[in-house]
Amino acid sequence: MHILIAIASLGGFALMAGLLLSLAQKKFRVEGDPMVEKIDAVLPQTQCGQCGYPGCKPYAEAVARGEADINHCVPGGERTMHQLADLMGVEPKPLEEEPTAPMVAFIREDECIGCTLCIKACPVDAIVGAPKQYHTVIADYCTGCTLCIEPCPVDCIDMLLKPELIEHWAWPLPETERARIGRERKENHARAA
Amino acid sequence: MPALLKRLGQALGWMPAGFFGGIEVPDRKLTANEPIRDCPVPDVLILPMKQHIGEQCHPCVHIGDHVLKGQKIAATEGYVAAPVHAPVAGKVVKIEEHRIAHPSGLGLPCIFIEPDGSDKEHRYDPLPDWNTRDPAELRERVRECGIVGLGGAVFPTFIKLVRDQHHPIKTLILNGIECEPYLTTDHRLMLEHADEIVRGLSILRYMVSATECVIAIEDNKQDAVEVMRQAIVRAALSGVRVLAMPTRYPQGSEKQLIESITGKQVPAGKLPVHIGVLCQNVATARAVYHAVEHGRPLTERIVTVSGEAMPRPGNLRIPFGTPVRFVLAQCGLEDIGDGVHVLHGGPMMGERLRSVDVPVVKATNGLLALYEGQIRGLNTEEQPCIHCGHCGEVCPIRLVPNLLADHCRNDAFERAEAYQLFDCIECGCCSYVCPSSIPLVHYFRYGKGQLAQIRRAEAFAEESRRRSEARERRLAREREAKQARRRARKASQSAKAEGGET
Numbered sequence: 224m225h226i227l228i229a230i231a232s233l234g235g236f237a238l239m240a241g242l243l244l245s246l247a248q249k250k251f252r253v254e255g256d257p258m259v260e261k262i263d264a265v266l267p268q269t270q271c272g273q274c275g276y277p278g279c280k281p282y283a284e285a286v287a288r289g290e291a292d293i294n295h296c297v298p299g300g301e302r303t304m305h306q307l308a309d310l311m312g313v314e315p316k317p318l319e320e321e322p323t324a325p326m327v328a329f330i331r332e333d334e335c336i337g338c339t340l341c342i343k344a345c346p347v348d349a350i351v352g353a354p355k356q357y358h359t360v361i362a363d364y365c366t367g368c369t370l371c372i373e374p375c376p377v378d379c380i381d382m383l384l385k386p387e388l389i390e391h392w393a394w395p396l397p398e399t400e401r402a403r404i405g406r407e408r409k410e411n412h413a414r415a416a
Numbered sequence: 417m418p419a420l421l422k423r424l425g426q427a428l429g430w431m432p433a434g435f436f437g438g439i440e441v442p443d444r445k446l447t448a449n450e451p452i453r454d455c456p457v458p459d460v461l462i463l464p465m466k467q468h469i470g471e472q473c474h475p476c477v478h479i480g481d482h483v484l485k486g487q488k489i490a491a492t493e494g495y496v497a498a499p500v501h502a503p504v505a506g507k508v509v510k511i512e513e514h515r516i517a518h519p520s521g522l523g524l525p526c527i528f529i530e531p532d533g534s535d536k537e538h539r540y541d542p543l544p545d546w547n548t549r550d551p552a553e554l555r556e557r558v559r560e561c562g563i564v565g566l567g568g569a570v571f572p573t574f575i576k577l578v579r580d581q582h583h584p585i586k587t588l589i590l591n592g593i594e595c596e597p598y599l600t601t602d603h604r605l606m607l608e609h610a611d612e613i614v615r616g617l618s619i620l621r622y623m624v625s626a627t628e629c630v631i632a633i634e635d636n637k638q639d640a641v642e643v644m645r646q647a648i649v650r651a652a653l654s655g656v657r658v659l660a661m662p663t664r665y666p667q668g669s670e671k672q673l674i675e676s677i678t679g680k681q682v683p684a685g686k687l688p689v690h691i692g693v694l695c696q697n698v699a700t701a702r703a704v705y706h707a708v709e710h711g712r713p714l715t716e717r718i719v720t721v722s723g724e725a726m727p728r729p730g731n732l733r734i735p736f737g738t739p740v741r742f743v744l745a746q747c748g749l750e751d752i753g754d755g756v757h758v759l760h761g762g763p764m765m766g767e768r769l770r771s772v773d774v775p776v777v778k779a780t781n782g783l784l785a786l787y788e789g790q791i792r793g794l795n796t797e798e799q800p801c802i803h804c805g806h807c808g809e810v811c812p813i814r815l816v817p818n819l820l821a822d823h824c825r826n827d828a829f830e831r832a833e834a835y836q837l838f839d840c841i842e843c844g845c846c847s848y849v850c851p852s853s854i855p856l857v858h859y860f861r862y863g864k865g866q867l868a869q870i871r872r873a874e875a876f877a878e879e880s881r882r883r884s885e886a887r888e889r890r891l892a893r894e895r896e897a898k899q900a901r902r903r904a905r906k907a908s909q910s911a912k913a914e915g916g917e918t
């Protein structure tokens with residue numbers, strides 16, 4: 224008899240808890256995968272495809288599924304790699320490629336034939352132009368992804384170094400022995416990990 | 417007991433409250449007794465398009481144009497900005513990038529003017545009857561005349577001169593503290609132009625309708641205190657006090673001065689106006705007087721040219737755009753030897769100049785030539801922190817400099833920010849007292865710069881994400897529309913085909 228009461232009451236509890244949980248899951252359901260969103264938030268959004276995926280979002284999805292490693296985003300550099308390692312709870316890995324200096328595309332307008340192919344390639348709509356008109360790059364929006372270089376049939380797009388602005392200049396670390404030692408120790412640590 | 421009496425005096429308002437932290441520095445005011453003298457006009461003046469905090473100006477003259485003294489040569493539509501005026505009459509010979517006094521050694525677009533020796537001048541309408549005019553009109557005048565805070569912060573002055581219903585200004589403080597060693601520009605200005613400063617004070621007071629005014633001077637300038645008191649008596653002003661404050665660095669910093677005088681702290685991230693205080697430098701007040709009563713824009717300033725390595729130190733009235741090399745030559749420093757360094761600004765907060773081919777700008781309050789042995793950062797090696805806590809005791813913002821520096825050094829910028837890195841005013845007190853010679857302020861500048869870059873990168877990423885998502889949506893819409901068209905065509909074709917059969 225006692226055993227039956229125990230089974231019934233425990234079973235009842237379990238049923239209630241199960242119902243509550245399933246209700247809660249319905250009610251507080253999160254749209255999309257929160258991990259993908261979190262990863263996407265720390266990617267630089269250059270949309271360059273150097274990670275081997277067609278953009279930052281697909282790479283974020285691949286990382287969240289555990290398919291892709293955390294060290295493939297080239298423009299993000301070390302900082303992004305560390306952030307991804309933190310998010311995924313894995314050890315940091317050395318980067319395969321160093322990020323280059325920030326670039327911006329420039330169209331030599333007198334050579335442009337107005338084919339609109341570069342507009343179609345640009346992932347952030349940073350090129351303006353119309354068929355058979357000169358095209359130009361809005362430098363403030365260009366992420367420097369180089370995707371517009373390939374499609375141009377007359378090869379009139381150059382990648383230029385982003386000009387250094389005095390307002391954006393930042394102080395370097397002090398050149399003292401201790402600063403140098405600290406830096407080296409950190410780098411060794413990262414390499415060992 | 418004396419401490420208790422002092423606290424009592426402070427509580428009753430008889431004694432200035434003082435501020436937290438700070439240090440005593442040797443004052444080395446070599447030029448305190450040197451009357452202001454005019455610097456001759458050089459062969460060419462170089463006027464950078466940005467001499468203030470805020471947005472950069474654009475030239476509104478062309479190469480070859482003839483300009484008058486006081487004519488506006490550059491301006492911008494931006495709000496936080498101050499236009500630039502020609503300091504002499506002459507011809508615009510070039511507009512191109514030129515090196516400015518900046519730690520990066522980078523340049524800015526500059527207008528080059530060759531003086532023609534005439535003194536043809538452009539002036540705005542004098543407004544001697546300012547006390548019958550609308551404060552908004554006076555504010556526009558201050559803005560048009562390019563006046564910025566001349567204590568060294570170069571923040572556009574007109575922005576602070578508002579009558580705000582929610583934050584009425586009660587106290588107007590004129591800052592004659594000049595706590596940096598060597599510098600004596602405000603000191604000489606008060607001795608020689610006290611009446612003009614007091615006129616400027618009256619104008620400022622009228623503009624913001626402040627009820628009480630304080631002129632704050634450190635007690636190492638007793639002569640200036642006397643002169644200002646007499647000037648106030650001459651002007652028959654009421655409600656103006658001249659306070660002799662105990663000398664302590666960095667009392668001249670706005671928030672520290674306010675804490676010293678009113679005993680109130682400006683909360684982090686807030687402005688003095690939020691606690692009903694307006695603070696202006698004495699030289700700024702004088703510039704306001706000239707702009708309003710004489711219609712003269714800001715085209716020159718007093719600069720202390722001093723330092724142990726300067727043969728003939730002095731206080732010079734220098735038109736903006738004068739090359740520093742030319743100014744140094746006026747004081748006998750023709751060629752700068754190996755062991756000598758030139759500082760732009762005071763020894764605590766100034767910058768070591770990489771080149772003396774930069775122009776004097778609105779921010780230049782001092783040019784110091786010092787021997788290498790006097791510059792600490794060049795002679796000492798950084799040692800490990802011994803956690804003595806001296807840095808925290810002297811920090812006027814009550815930060816924990818040793819921890820902050822650790823976080824910056826280890827690139828833990830977010831943590832440094834959580835420790836209020838951005839509240840640091842870079843006064844240099846912590847570096848000054850550190851027994852281990854840690855260049856703390858340099859670490860903070862590094863940290864601030866890196867954080868600013870990270871923030872910019874994040875903002876850019878956000879913008880790019882927005883644009884790329886907008887593009888995805890547009891492409892999807894286009895695909896959809898195409899398919900819809902195709903379906904419609906198919907439907908109409910099959911309808912036609914059926915129609916043909918029957």
Ligand code: SF4
Pocket residue numbers: 266267268269270271272273274275276277278279280282295296297298299
């Ligand atoms: S490499 Fe980085 S920036 Fe480029 S698409 Fe991949 S995740 Fe985005």
Ligand code: SF4
Pocket residue numbers: 327328344345346347348349350360364365366367368369370371372
């Ligand atoms: S303009 Fe070219 S380089 Fe710049 S974002 Fe567009 S495709 Fe990339």
Ligand code: SF4
Pocket residue numbers: 800801802803804805806807808817818846849850851852853854
């Ligand atoms: S003063 Fe220097 S040594 Fe002392 S705690 Fe601060 S940083 Fe460390």
Ligand code: SF4
Pocket residue numbers: 807810811812813814815817839840841842843844845846847856857860
């Ligand atoms: S430089 Fe910054 S941290 Fe150092 S004492 Fe001044 S305010 Fe404090």
